[in-house]
Amino acid sequence: MATIREGNNAALVVVDVQVGVVNEAWDGARIIGNIARTVERARAEKIPVLWVQHTDEELPTDSPQWQWVPELVPAEGEPRIHKQFNSSFEQTSLAEELAALNVSHIVLAGAATNWCIRATAYGALERGYDLTLVSDGHTTGTIELESGVTIEAADIIKELNIAMQWLSYPGRTNSTARAEHVNFAQPGGEQ
Numbered sequence: 001m002a003t004i005r006e007g008n009n010a011a012l013v014v015v016d017v018q019v020g021v022v023n024e025a026w027d028g029a030r031i032i033g034n035i036a037r038t039v040e041r042a043r044a045e046k047i048p049v050l051w052v053q054h055t056d057e058e059l060p061t062d063s064p065q066w067q068w069v070p071e072l073v074p075a076e077g078e079p080r081i082h083k084q085f086n087s088s089f090e091q092t093s094l095a096e097e098l099a100a101l102n103v104s105h106i107v108l109a110g111a112a113t114n115w116c117i118r119a120t121a122y123g124a125l126e127r128g129y130d131l132t133l134v135s136d137g138h139t140t141g142t143i144e145l146e147s148g149v150t151i152e153a154a155d156i157i158k159e160l161n162i163a164m165q166w167l168s169y170p171g172r173t174n175s176t177a178r179a180e181h182v183n184f185a186q187p188g189g190e191q
Contacts, residue, residue: 002128004171005104010184012042015052015088015110015120017072020065022111025139026153032071034137034179035109039072047184048101049074052081052088054116086119089127098129105130105187109137109179114156121160125169130187133164135176 017035022028042049051074059066061082074080079097081088088094098106106124108131110117117138124131138160143151161176173187 002126002169002172004128005130007102007104008185008187009102010105010107010187011048011050011098011101011103012038012107012109012184013050013052013088013094013120014039014072015108016054016112016116017069017110018053018059018065019067019069020059020063021054022069022139023065024141025111026141026157028139031111031137031139032069034134036071038107038109038134038137038179038182041182042107042184043075045184047107048078048103050079050081050094050097052083052092052094052110052116052120054083056084083116086116087123088116088120089123095127103129105132105184107132107134107182107184109134111139113138113140113153113160114143115140118160121164121174125167125172125174128172130172131164131174132182132187133161133174133176134179134182135161135164137179 055061081092081094083092106129140153142153164176
């Protein structure tokens with residue numbers, strides 16, 4: 001059983017909004033704009049912003065594709081977490097950073113919906129955090145399966161938003177909110 005996080009301290013966790021991750025993502029410019037506005041609101045409300053950055057064969061450290069998109073730049077003093085797996089919690093310092101900030105509520109945005117956002121969302125809930133997924137603040141690309149079936153990016157995004165509204169974990173609140181309606185003080189709630 002997960003340790004339920006006490007208190008009501010929020011943090012915004014921005015995952016993998018890197019050039020090589022979002023360059024062909026669905027509706028990327030709009031999603032990046034929504035994430036940027038959420039970051040601005042978090043900073044204005046003195047909510048910590050934590051930045052998670054992926055490294056692998058396709059995103060080598062310090063390469064052009066590994067860099068943050070120009071619209072989203074971590075501010076001085078905002079923690080940067082480097083990862084090599086889908087979940088932002090696996091073999092990273094994220095849990096320690098959240099503990100140091102006494103965070104109980106994670107607001108989550110970034111890319112890619114079906115990989116790192118999904119894994120991080122489930123990882124947060126399984127570790128006892130309340131979770132708000134920014135419903136218009138995550139994106140991915142369309143998937144073409146070997147069978148010829150195509151899964152549209154918009155459908156992948158919609159499915160995760162639905163899942164995050166209907167999942168049930170004991171002692172935790174999880175939901176979605178549009179970027180303009182995220183309420184950092186109310187897990188899963190809107191302003």
